[in-house]
Structure formats: structure tokens, C-alpha cells
Amino acid sequence: MKLRWFVVLAVLLAGCSSKPKYDYTQPPYNPKVPVQRAMQWMPISQKAGAAWGLDPKFITAIIAVESGGNPGVVSKSGAVGLMQLKPSTAGREVYRYMGWSGDPSVSELKNPERNISMGTAYFRILENGPLQGIKDPEVMQYALVTSYVNGAGALLRTFSSDRKKAIAEINGMDKEEFFDHIVKNHPSPQAPRYIWKVQKAMDAID
Structure with a gap:
């Protein structure tokens, strides 16, 4: 009798300790309307993309999401x-990158041209800073998206506490393997969902 109760208890404890599977596709996301609204800013996105070396389609998807x-x-x-x-975070980093002091104001960031220019510049800062060295462009895009929403440090630490080792591990993956790693290892369930939503938005852009 005692043995049977021990087995039942062990099964219950195992069930409680296992990490529940997170479905990053729920709730459903239809990008059609937000993409249509984001497309009105495409001329600005194209200008910012040319200035900072980023795909305007990617910028538009970020705006939509x-x-x-x-x-x-x-x-x-x-x-x-x-x-x-x-x-005080991304805005400040862009200001410092440009050699300016202070932080951008809320009214400045509500200006579409300034916002898109600074947001695109921030992606460039991530690409040339903490994420520098990632070779696969598609993996880099996923890494940029994850870093944009949850920080580059949180991403890299899922691979290694050493940045160079983390980049080396990332360079051994294709985009599907990278995404699977994020699903399984990133501390924020928002991270894989954000990648998924941005990809759906990009797919919806003609």
C-alpha cells in the first residue's frame, strides 16, 4: 500500500514540475488590418531603410505588430x-549613438518620421553591437526581433554568458533551429510569439 502511494505521489510531482508547453500561436493573430495601416508609412520606412541598411518590409512589419x-x-x-x-532606453541609445545628449521627448517619438528613423537606427545599433558576428541574414533577423522586444542580453544568455561563445553557437544554427531554441530556452514566452507575429506580418506585405 505504501509503495503504491509513493508511486502515485511521484507521478503527481513529476506532472507538477514539468514545464507546460507554450503555444505561441495563441491567441490568433490576423496581420491584414495592421499591415494595411502600417503600409501608409512605407515611404518613410523606405527612406529610413536606405539610410540604415534595413529592409523597409521588415520595418513595416515591426510597425504593424x-x-x-x-x-x-x-x-x-x-x-x-x-x-x-x-x-529612456532605445531612444536614449539612439541619441548617444548620434552623439546627442538627453532623451527624445514623447512628442518627438510621436512624429512618424522621427520614430521610424530612430527605431530603424536602433536595429542598426543592435546589429553592429551585441549581435555583431551573426552570419546568416535570416537568423540575424530573428535575433534582431527577439532583442528588440526582450533585449539582446536576455537572448545571448540563453546560449552562453560569454558573448563570443553565444554568437558562435548561433552561427551553428539555421533560422528554424534558432527559433526552436528560443521557444525552448528564452525566459519570456513573448519572444517566440513576437518572431511569429512579425513573420506573419511580413508574409502579408505585398
């Missing part, structure tokens, strides 16, 4: 505008 194309939106966490930039 982040703000649905609404330049005046401000999130509960204080992220502002089309590409949802926080003045």
Missing part, C-alpha cells in the same frame, strides 16, 4: 509611437 500603424499610441510601459520606442 508594435502599434498597428498608429503614431500616437503610448503603451502602459511608456513605449511611444509607430515602433514603440521608450525614451
Whole structure:
């Protein structure tokens, strides 16, 4: 009798300790309307993409996912505008990169041209900074998306505490393997869902 109860207890404990599988496709996401709204800013996205070496289609997908194309939106966490930039984090980093002091104002970040330019510049900062050395362009895109929403440090630490070792591990993966790693190892369930949503938005852009 005692043995049977021990077996039952062990099974229950094993069930409680196992990590539940996260379905990053839920709730459903239809990118059609947000992509249509984001497309109105394509001329600015093309200009910013040419200036900073980023695909305008990718910029438009980020706008669709982040703000649905609404330049005046401000999130509960204080992220502002089309590409949802926080003045004291990404905004400040872009200012420092440009050699400016202070932080961008909320009104500045609500300006579509300034917001898209600064958001695109921030992607360039990530690409040439903490993510430098990633060779596969598709893997780099996934890494940029993950870093944009949850930080480059959180991403790299899922591979190694040493940046060079982390980059080397990433370079041994294709985009599917990288995505699977994010699903299994990233501490934020938002990370794989964000990659998935951005990809769906890109697929919806003609």
C-alpha cells in the first residue's frame, strides 16, 4: 500500500514540475488590418531603410505588430509611437549613438518620421553591437526581433554568458533551429510569439 502511494505521489510531482508547453500561436493573430495601416508609412520606412541598411518590409512589419500603424499610441510601459520606442532606453541609445545628449521627448517619438528613423537606427545599433558576428541574414533577423522586444542580453544568455561563445553557437544554427531554441530556452514566452507575429506580418506585405 505504501509503495503504491509513493508511486502515485511521484507521478503527481513529476506532472507538477514539468514545464507546460507554450503555444505561441495563441491567441490568433490576423496581420491584414495592421499591415494595411502600417503600409501608409512605407515611404518613410523606405527612406529610413536606405539610410540604415534595413529592409523597409521588415520595418513595416515591426510597425504593424508594435502599434498597428498608429503614431500616437503610448503603451502602459511608456513605449511611444509607430515602433514603440521608450525614451529612456532605445531612444536614449539612439541619441548617444548620434552623439546627442538627453532623451527624445514623447512628442518627438510621436512624429512618424522621427520614430521610424530612430527605431530603424536602433536595429542598426543592435546589429553592429551585441549581435555583431551573426552570419546568416535570416537568423540575424530573428535575433534582431527577439532583442528588440526582450533585449539582446536576455537572448545571448540563453546560449552562453560569454558573448563570443553565444554568437558562435548561433552561427551553428539555421533560422528554424534558432527559433526552436528560443521557444525552448528564452525566459519570456513573448519572444517566440513576437518572431511569429512579425513573420506573419511580413508574409502579408505585398
